[in-house]
Amino acid sequence: MASSSSSSSSSSSLSSASLYGAAFLLWVLVLNGAAVCNGGSTSPFVRKVEKSVDMPLDSDVFGVPPGYNAPQQVHITQGDHVGKAVIVSWVTQDEPGSDVVLYWSKNSEEKKEAKGKHLTYKFYNYTSGYIHHCTIRNLKFDTKYYYEVGIGQTVRRFWFVTPPEVGPDVPHTFGLIGDLGQTFDSNSTLTHYEHNPHKGQTLLFVGDLSYADHYPNYDNVRWDTWGRFTERSVAYQPWIWTAGNHEIDLAPEIGEKIPFKPYLCRYHTPNKASGSTSPLWYSIKRASAYIIVLSSYSAYAKYTPQYRWLEEELPKVNRSETPWLIVLMHSPWYNSYNYHYMEGETMRVMYEPWFVKYRVDVVFAGHVHAYERSVSTC
Numbered sequence: 001m002a003s004s005s006s007s008s009s010s011s012s013s014l015s016s017a018s019l020y021g022a023a024f025l026l027w028v029l030v031l032n033g034a035a036v037c038n039g040g041s042t043s044p045f046v047r048k049v050e051k052s053v054d055m056p057l058d059s060d061v062f063g064v065p066p067g068y069n070a071p072q073q074v075h076i077t078q079g080d081h082v083g084k085a086v087i088v089s090w091v092t093q094d095e096p097g098s099d100v101v102l103y104w105s106k107n108s109e110e111k112k113e114a115k116g117k118h119l120t121y122k123f124y125n126y127t128s129g130y131i132h133h134c135t136i137r138n139l140k141f142d143t144k145y146y147y148e149v150g151i152g153q154t155v156r157r158f159w160f161v162t163p164p165e166v167g168p169d170v171p172h173t174f175g176l177i178g179d180l181g182q183t184f185d186s187n188s189t190l191t192h193y194e195h196n197p198h199k200g201q202t203l204l205f206v207g208d209l210s211y212a213d214h215y216p217n218y219d220n221v222r223w224d225t226w227g228r229f230t231e232r233s234v235a236y237q238p239w240i241w242t243a244g245n246h247e248i249d250l251a252p253e254i255g256e257k258i259p260f261k262p263y264l265c266r267y268h269t270p271n272k273a274s275g276s277t278s279p280l281w282y283s284i285k286r287a288s289a290y291i292i293v294l295s296s297y298s299a300y301a302k303y304t305p306q307y308r309w310l311e312e313e314l315p316k317v318n319r320s321e322t323p324w325l326i327v328l329m330h331s332p333w334y335n336s337y338n339y340h341y342m343e344g345e346t347m348r349v350m351y352e353p354w355f356v357k358y359r360v361d362v363v364f365a366g367h368v369h370a371y372e373r374s375v376s377t378c
Ligand SMILES: [Fe+2]
Pocket: 179, 208, 244, 245, 246, 330, 366, 367, 368
């Protein structure tokens, strides 16, 4: 899991950046869609050779918020196609509590109310807390909102800023993290992102979240600890989710035969807003960017749902409205390292001609725990 590294943005058309536990900022305005082979500058960071060590369960980053049944693991993501909705999710451990989110804009005293739903799931001998998901809709663009979850003595307050209205000249700052995990280096990576002077406004997460599957019986307690660890960022700015191999959680040897179960129960995406039948692949518009998220570990061959969706999706992108076309996936198509070599090859064969045809600006992937990027020559 995460070794920390950092880099500044790249300039490319159809480039693939693979990184591991790396947080770097992408300046949309600086990204150059023309065929300029200037790779820009990168960080001098060199990861250490030693394996990253997991943070122990009693680490302060995993602390449970005080108060009976206090909401924990609060996280937000975009809740519609254009950025006027936010999905707020959180967990209550002792009882369901309330599904309501109270929210109000910075300049308003009136608290509005949105009601969500909750669910629980079992995984082998683990039973989850009550996982709440609530979508707040009809928000104003470019506005700071406060929101509260919980009831009685355990109300917790957070805030977020909605993106500006979608348009070609709208700046927005995206951060990028993949393969985060919950090691000491994961904490360095997140801290590195938080301290970046350019201040990412939205984080693109390219898969492999908690690595709970590294633990005996895929100990799902490690999904909870990861949720508490990341709350300090993801409760305040949307993380755009991509599923990686560590989200598959397929363990027939212990009776777990439903792929992606913990991930799909915990992390919702606005897939229906882009006509997708699965939360694992979807698109959003945000500021001047059109972002397509793909699933490296779902079927993508001809006539599969993901294939059909992408085939219809790419022609919909209006480059005069959103000049930046960004694709997120977990397994990189271009990878010169031994590790995970050519794992993305079959998806590349299927979709690369479309990416060229529709002039995808940049592809971000994770999975390989080293930084690499390539630039199109066509
Ligand atoms: Fe991976």
